[in-house]
Amino acid sequence: MSMKENVGYIKDELNSEEKFLESFVKVERFYKKNKMLILGASTVAILGIVGFATNSYITASNYNESNTAYSALLEDINDSAALTTLQSKNPQLAKIMEAKIAKAQNKPVVLDIPFLKELSSYDVAMQKSDLAGLSSVVMQNDFVLKEYALFQKALLQAQKEQYAQAKETLKLIPQGSQVQQVATLLKHFLLTK
Numbered sequence: 001m002s003m004k005e006n007v008g009y010i011k012d013e014l015n016s017e018e019k020f021l022e023s024f025v026k027v028e029r030f031y032k033k034n035k036m037l038i039l040g041a042s043t044v045a046i047l048g049i050v051g052f053a054t055n056s057y058i059t060a061s062n063y064n065e066s067n068t069a070y071s072a073l074l075e076d077i078n079d080s081a082a083l084t085t086l087q088s089k090n091p092q093l094a095k096i097m098e099a100k101i102a103k104a105q106n107k108p109v110v111l112d113i114p115f116l117k118e119l120s121s122y123d124v125a126m127q128k129s130d131l132a133g134l135s136s137v138v139m140q141n142d143f144v145l146k147e148y149a150l151f152q153k154a155l156l157q158a159q160k161e162q163y164a165q166a167k168e169t170l171k172l173i174p175q176g177s178q179v180q181q182v183a184t185l186l187k188h189f190l191l192t193k
């Protein structure tokens with residue numbers, strides 16, 4: 001290497017070190033200027049992570065305890081300690097279990113959980129072959145078994161020789177429904193009526 005090249009190389013090295021020190025000084029100034037903001041954000045982030053982890057642990061613990069209590073109640077429905085644990089850890093599951101216990105003891109079942117209440121209304125209407133009860137269940141837009149309930153209603157109407165109403169009820173079943181195949185069979189039967 002020639003002397004010129006050596007001098008150029010040394011200048012480049014000094015410039016890069018100077019730039020590094022300059023950026024370090026900028027970072028230090030930024031830190032001193034925003035020290036409280038950085039510490040506050042770090043504290044909030046740490047507290048958030050700890051809070052999330054604690055909440056996840058408590059939720060998992062509640063699920064485990066409620067599942068254990070529910071299993072104990074399935075084995076012995078008279079276990080009051082398990083029922084108390086279930087009521088404190090998972091109130092929705094406790095309501096379901098209380099309804100199951102009431103049904104086992106031939107007491108009236110009162111459900112205030114919307115989904116189960118609708119299923120119970122559907123079950124009662126089907127047992128009694130009650131068209132009005134089925135109609136009220138079918139009118140609820142978010143009922144899970146709506147298409148199936150419509151088919152059941154049409155089937156009951158056909159059994160009661162209300163063929164025109166059964167045809168109208170079958171028209172309410174959407175084309176993409178999984179019940180559509182059996183509904184088509186009933187439609188073919190009703191063509192002759």
